[in-house]
Amino acid sequence: MTAMRSVDEALAEITRAAQPLSPETVAIGDAADRVLAADVVAAITQPPFRASAMDGYAIRSPDAAPGARLHVIGVSAAGSPFRGRVGPSQAVRIYTGAVAPDGADRILVQEEALVENDCVVIAVPQTGGTNIREAGIDFSVGAVLKRRGARLSAIDLGLIASSNVSTVSVSRRPLVAYFDNGDELVEPGAALEEGRIVGSNRFALEALVAAWGGSPRYLGRAADDPREVRRKFAEAAGADVVVAVGGASVGDHDYVRRAFEDAGGKIAFTKVSVKPGKPTWFGRLDGACVIGLPGNPASSIVCAILFVKPLIAGLLGESARGGAICASLSAPTKENGARESYLRGQLIGDRTGRLMVTPFVKEDSSLMTPLALGNCLIRRPANAPAAAAGEVVDCIPYGAIAAGGAE
Incomplete structure (x- = not known):
């Protein structure tokens, strides 16, 4: 069934498809930000003596x-x-x-x-x-120091090293192959002819995939030609995830889904009831999970945060996968329409630990400035009424939370 999904339905379908990848052993010096595929057990008691x-x-x-x-x-x-x-x-x-x-x-x-x-x-x-x-006041031999599914921080590496463990079993980084599509796109720094725009999505996507634990591989740009788009899917062979950016709508020149099916791909759903990002789609091709993202920059990045990030976390077997946190609105928001919406906003924590979030007024799906100035997505459920300042809303952070000075 390829009908439009709600955000929760789309997430459930994507995460079901994300089975943890095979493990590999790495030295602890190479394990920063990796996800454990097995528990880490202390090899010694620490301190080992009084x-x-x-x-x-x-x-x-x-x-x-x-x-x-x-x-x-x-x-x-x-x-x-x-x-x-x-x-x-x-x-x-x-x-x-x-x-x-x-x-x-x-x-x-x-x-x-x-x-x-x-x-x-x-x-x-x-x-x-x-x-x-006394001996063992930190931990004893055989103690589980970090559980499977944990993402290792710098402090974790120090803890593991202190337990006399030199290597850890981690999930293989998923290979994420991606390409963008559109005759209108040019590289940054190029002369812009009328009707052309700079293709910016791939730079953000590459950095996001790497930060989330994937191994990004850019396949290049496909022109608005079904044969060229199909060739990109062929070049993605061996990838765990394929992300197609652009060409996800239903216009005469949007060939990506058609080329995907011609290449043998199986569509799971073709649309998500979300704003921005309704044309987001998902399927499988030769064992790879394939996500199609809209070409508009804000839509592309918002839907990468909503859907690509959890997919990578699932392939890594990551236990802490983020999610929404609560914050109080510092300004009112208007009533929402029939699609679940994600406003761009800035989270600030005050000295009392209270979180406040300020939504940005400009929300067009082509605008990058609100995303760059913000650090979170503010979730507004479908058909939600207007929300007053002070009302608590769900937020999905994608950047560091700023510290405010007010008490």
Whole structure:
């Protein structure tokens, strides 16, 4: 059935088709922003030994009385532990991160000690903590540090490395082949003849695909010729995802869907009840998921955020796939029509943690400025009534949320 879908129906159909790709093993130094295909399990306990949290002296609690004079019998430094045992009226000079020697159960901070030849005198009462980090207070061997489906951050890489794990299993990056279509398109910097426009969509799409975890491959531009468009689908062989930009409407020169079916593709749906982006379509071709995006720049990018991003997340097996967050409108919006709409807006968080969103007035599907100035899409359900300032709406972030100064 190829009838028009709602946004939720289209998303459900696309995500059902997105089965996680095969895993590959990479070094942790190459794993930033990759999605785990298997849990990461700690190979060691961390810290692996009792360690001093301060520079000072390792002592016994029974000796920790003000004025006590302790004989310093050795030194424990990071990487060079003291091999003996601390006995009564004894101390070991110790440095931060060094192994706490046997027999010692607290660290006398050096600022609270007086040094007299080969002895140390406790200068103040020892009433606080022990200043010793016990083994395993961070994690123990066998602990699951990161779950399958997690996207690895820089901090995650440090955590995994600290557990003595050198490689991780991650999902293969989906190969996303894409092309744009239209006789009217020219490259940036070219002389513009009357009726021509700059083809900008592919530059945004390439960066978005890479940021979402895919491996983008531009197939070039297809003229408004069915044979040339079909050739692009043939050149996409081996890709996990194919994105056709433009030629998605029903005009006499919009050949893309026809060429897709001529190439053996199976259409799942031909339209989505969404504004902007009604001509968005989806199908399968030789095992690849194929999405057709409108040619208008704002429509193309909005629908890439709505549909291509979740498709890539599904192929990666990503557990946290984003989605809508709530924010209060800073300005009213008018009533919505029969299609679910996505207004461009700017999310700002104030010092209290409250999120406010400002919708942009200009919403034409050819306009790039509102997208560039904004950082989110404001969802307006089909036939939604006008919304007043202060009303809570759903927003899909696509950029960093700005920090406001108001309280």
